[in-house]
Amino acid sequence: NAGVTQTPKFQVLKTGQSMTLQCAQDMNHEYMSWYRQDPGMGLRLIHYSVGAGITDQGEVPNGYNVSRSTTEDFPLRLLSAAPSQTSVYFCASSYSRRAYETQYFGPGTRLLVL
Amino acid sequence: AQTVTQSQPEMSVQEAETVTLSCTYDTSESDYYLFWYKQPPSRQMILVIRQEAYKQQNATENRFSVNFQKAAKSFSLKISDSQLGDAAMYFCAYRVPNYGGSQGNLIFGKGTKLSVKP
Numbered sequence: 001n002a003g004v005t006q007t008p009k010f011q012v013l014k015t016g017q018s019m020t021l022q023c024a025q026d027m028n029h030e031y032m033s034w035y036r037q038d039p040g041m042g043l044r045l046i047h048y049s050v051g052a053g054i055t056d057q058g059e060v061p062n063g064y065n066v067s068r069s070t071t072e073d074f075p076l077r078l079l080s081a082a083p084s085q086t087s088v089y090f091c092a093s094s095y096s097r098r099a100y101e102t103q104y105f106g107p108g109t110r111l112l113v114l
Numbered sequence: 115a116q117t118v119t120q121s122q123p124e125m126s127v128q129e130a131e132t133v134t135l136s137c138t139y140d141t142s143e144s145d146y147y148l149f150w151y152k153q154p155p156s157r158q159m160i161l162v163i164r165q166e167a168y169k170q171q172n173a174t175e176n177r178f179s180v181n182f183q184k185a186a187k188s189f190s191l192k193i194s195d196s197q198l199g200d201a202a203m204y205f206c207a208y209r210v211p212n213y214g215g216s217q218g219n220l221i222f223g224k225g226t227k228l229s230v231k232p
Contacts, residue, residue: 058219100147100166102161
């Protein structure tokens with residue numbers, strides 16, 4: 001098992017550019033989520049999905065879109081990047097949304113928006 | 115709304131000594147899970163330990179143990195026999211229980227940076 005993988009590891013964007021952060025898991029997990037980590041802020045939930053075709057917003061969804069067409073993949077799209085989106089992005093997954101399930105995190109994508 | 119507070123931005127411990135990291139949370143739920151995650155310089159998030167609110171017994175994982183005080187809404191992490199490899203950011207997290215629209219989502223504290231001195 002590769003676990004949760006994220007690409008790219010690091011990306012530099014100019015303001016207004018768009019890009020997609022990729023996330024994939026090979027554990028047949030139903031629940032997937034995206035977090036952003038900013039200095040002194042911990043991790044904050046952006047969007048999450050409880051299964052293919054089902055997504056919902058988290059705490060900080062503005063400026064981000066997601067879709068879940070397969071169980072394995074959960075891409076995060078930035079349609080028009082802003083400097084405020086400079087952050088480290090983590091994708092996570094768990095077998096289900098039940099509270100006791102362990103969430104497994106990807107290695108993170110560091111994004112710099114100039 | 116549920117919140118998680120880690121009041122110690124930074125902590126330091128001597129190698130082989132014991133250190134306790136604090137975490138408090140606010141919730142109106144009676145059943146939930148609490149977690150401690152470790153984030154070393156590699157940035158990988160690693161689950162250290164978890165505690166179910168309904169269990170009276172404090173969770174332990176080798177050198178890591180928790181002091182769970184449900185009434186006080188406190189969930190501290192004790193690291194015994196600290197090692198250089200324990201140096202990392204530590205995040206306390208609460209997971210919304212099995213009902214409601216946002217079930218399954220983790221709520222994190224802001225983290226405590228732990229340094230280990232040789």
